[in-house]
Amino acid sequence: MRVVIAEDNVLLSSGLELLLTTKGFEVAAITRDAPGFAAAVAEHRPDVAVVDVRLPPGFRDEGIRAAIRARRRHPGLPVLVLSQYVERQYAGELVSDGRGGIGYLLKDRVSRVGEFTDALRRVAEGETVMDPEVIGQLLTRHARDPIAALTPREREVLALMAEGRDNATIAARLVITENAVHKHIGNVFAKLGLAPDDSGHRRVLAVLTYLSRH
Template sequence: MRVVIGEDSVLLRDGLVRLLTAHDLDVVATAGDAESFLRLVSEHRPDVVVLDVRMPPSFTDEGLRAALVLRRQYPEIAVLLLSQYVEERYATELLSGPPSRVGYLLKDRVADVGDFVEALRRVASGGTALDPEVVSQLLLRRRRDPLERLTPREREVLGLMAEGRSNSAIAVALCVTDSAVGKHVNNIFAKLDLPPADNDHRRVLAVLRFLGVGKA
């Protein structure tokens, strides 16, 4: 079984290579960023990939977005995500596709090397391997109002945004720094699933969600 690994941590990447090689798996290439990973997958066409969710340059969701590209372009290649986080927005899209050749495990919850290798083989053979915590968080996301993800302070900031106040004015009203307000605003955008877009003003969309007239 041929494997390509996408992992930015040099130590973990080397550890995965040694682990898989010791279990008679052929690691044909490794990459430390999503762009290189996709190029290597195209070149080697492995049976399965092991991929981290958060990779350079922003360390947010590059790996997961690369997995979506891979699933569209090479559906025959199995994908096992191995991460410290459940990235809900794109994970939902990934797992809503064909229910085969896909896995999502949390690094801190992999307690047995044998179980991990068995999960990788199962995904490569057309099965699935999902951490129960991943399933739980994604099901919860489907049930809850996106506004419920906001902290009390983030709700307060969003309320002041709805009044038309700038970040500087919000900072004065809350007796905090402009930088702190900026962080709250970015958190609001992320929790309301408002990624950067050329033709959508995220501030306006966030306020519409707050007022109950934006799409869920």
């Protein structure tokens, strides 16, 4: 089973290579950044990729963005993402296409060799594997049911967002102005606890929260 690794930490990437090689995997390439990862996937067409959420140069979301782009360019590419901490928005973005063959694990799970290699094989076979800590935090958040705090109009707007409607279409359907739609969406984001610095993900996350209850 061929693996491409995207990890800038040399110590961790070397450890992953040694671990996987001893367990019968073939490490086709190790890359340090998103462009290198994209090139390695195109060249080697791995059975599964292991990607750090944060890669150079910004160490924010370069890895997860590279993983999402790779899955778009190579449909069905299994990807296991590693993260130092539970980052809910990244976990939500990763699973949002619903196609399987994806995983999200905390890095300390790598030290549990059996669990890690089992998760990698399951992802390669098309399963979705989420770290128990991630699931726990998502369930804790869901237990507060922020959807219940929305007004009827805000729920209507969110339902239309879940159908993939843009703001202009939502305004026409509800016979309100686009400014009103924008205001309702802002209220939805606030009540769902989606901070402004999540701006690139908030619409997706709001829809995922809605769909999880329907």
